[in-house]
Amino acid sequence: MDNTQRFKTLGRLLVSTGAAAVLLGTAQLAQAQIANGKTKFLGNIIAGNPPANFNTYWNQVSPENAGKWGSVEPVRGQMNWGALDTAYNYARANGMPFKQHTFVWGSQEPNWIGGLSAPQQAAEVEDFMRQYCQRYPQTQYIDVVNEPLHQPASYRAALGGAGATGWDWIVWSFEKARQHCPNAKLLINEYGIINDANAVTRYKGIVSILKSRGLIDGVGIQSHHFSMDTVAPATITQNLNSLAQAGVPIYVSELDMTGDDATQLSRYQQKFPLLWTHPAVAGVTLWGYIEGQTWVANSHLVRRDGSERPALTWLANYVRNTSSSKSIVVRARGTSGQERVTLRIGGTAVQSWTLSKTMTNYTFTTSLSGGSTVEFTNDATGRDVQIDYLSVNGNARQAETQTYNTGVYQSGRCGGGSGRSEWLHCNGAIGFGDL
Incomplete structure (x- = not known):
């Protein structure tokens, strides 16, 4: 986001939440955490002292400014x-995933870095990465590089620099983050993607390299x-589908959307479901929710007096009442375009597809649990x-990291070798673990 806008609102970002916490504590809901029990998290930021009602609504934490270098x-x-x-x-303390924001970014970087x-x-x-990872070893997610398209690091x-890939400085950053934080999920982060197909294409290029x-x-x-405020819903879906082709969650x-009560409500009702139900979206983090602190x-979604704006009331009801079924995507291709694969869950065949010759996403939604396999009969x-x-x-x-592949042709025979492969040539299946 634009750094000038950030600093224009810096005073509000640093407002103490201590007094507000007492007031907001009176607005507790009977059922804690909007996304409790769902397969995706619905999180928010913490800027200072955690608001008393944070645990009422959200089940994932990002620091607003505190994690920036x-x-x-x-x-x-x-x-x-x-x-x-x-x-x-x-x-x-509250059993919530924590996401570090951020390691490498061209804004809010130390003033002294340019003199070195x-x-x-x-x-x-x-x-900086090493010290962070030593101090916070249970971090689940890290925004390693932030806004590479719009605000690249001055010291890249x-x-x-660009190097052989065009983005060598990003590769270096992820290599170091993987070295020092091997247990965290490493993410890249950018704005202007959801509404711009050209930006999606450039972004996917970086993701492909990584x-x-x-x-x-x-x-x-x-x-x-x-x-988000004025983007067409069809554009959201189109760009999400395109970005999902990169093959990572x-x-x-x-996330934030503005407007008076009626306008903000309409925007959430129209657009949030497209994000929440998309099979490639693994979690959603809002960027603030208390009036005067966004x-x-x-x-904001909660007023100064602790009352909810209509968009939050709707959001809570929508997420809580939305099915927690699992969205399964099998991304695959055949060499002849006539191959057929079957998805099995718990030993039961639930869906079969005839594959095209290009990599395609094949989707299936289910509430079933159990072991998952993709089976091929040649x-x-x-x-x-x-x-x-x-x-x-x-x-x-x-697929290449799964230890169970009975259809691979290796070492001159079916089932030979380690079984770690994307390929199925023989009659067999790749096991992808329990759902």
Whole structure:
């Protein structure tokens, strides 16, 4: 998002929530957390002291400003972890996933970084990552690089610049994040994606480079009001479908929509379901919700007196009453275009598809649980199947990392070798684990 806008509202971002917490505590709902028990999280940001009603509504935490490098290390070598400690510890104490925001970004970076040599800059970036990962080892998600298309890091040349891939500085950043935070899901994050097909194409190019190296676990789309308020619903769906072809889960990372009560309600009713029900979307994080503490006016969902705006009342009812069925995507292709695969859940065949010769997403929605397999019966010569992945509500399980593949042809025979492959040539199946 635009840095000027951020700083125009900085005063409100830093307003203490202590007094508001007492007031908001009177607005507790009987049923905690809107997305409790759902397969996707519905989270929000914590800017200072956690509001008393945060746990009433949300079940995932992102820090608003506290995780940005310029906030953590405004003076070189002097780390300010206090606000980040608060948000992280709150998430841990309440069993909520925590997402770090962010490591490498061209805005809100330390003022002193520009005065260093390139080797010093790279060393400082890595040191920030290393210290973060040591201090917060249970972080589930990390926005490794933020806004590479719109606000790339000023020091990117020190990280490899464009290089051979065109985005070597991003590859370097993800390599270091993977090294120091091996247990976290690594994400990239950007705005202006949900409403711009050209931006989606450029973004997918970066994701493809990272995915080919096993460095990325998800892609973030900010979905702020300037992208969401007036975008056509068909455009949202078209761009989500296009981005899903990158083959990694999508995280709606910074959602807000503005307007008076009626306008905001209409926008949420029209557009939020497209995000929440899309099979590639694995979670949604809103960017603030309390009046006077959001970065843009009229995006709040809770008034100063603790009462809910109509959009929040609708949102809670919608998510709680939406089926928690699983959206399964099998991404695959055949070499002849006549191959047929079958999805089995718990040993039961639930869906079969005849594959095309290009990689295609084949979808199935179910509430069934149990082991999942994709099965192929090769009944003619010249037929092979390549499975890219099976995803469950946007969480991709790559075929080549599965240990169970009875249809692979390796070491001169069916079933030979380790079984780790995207390919099915023989009669057999790839197992993708329990749903």
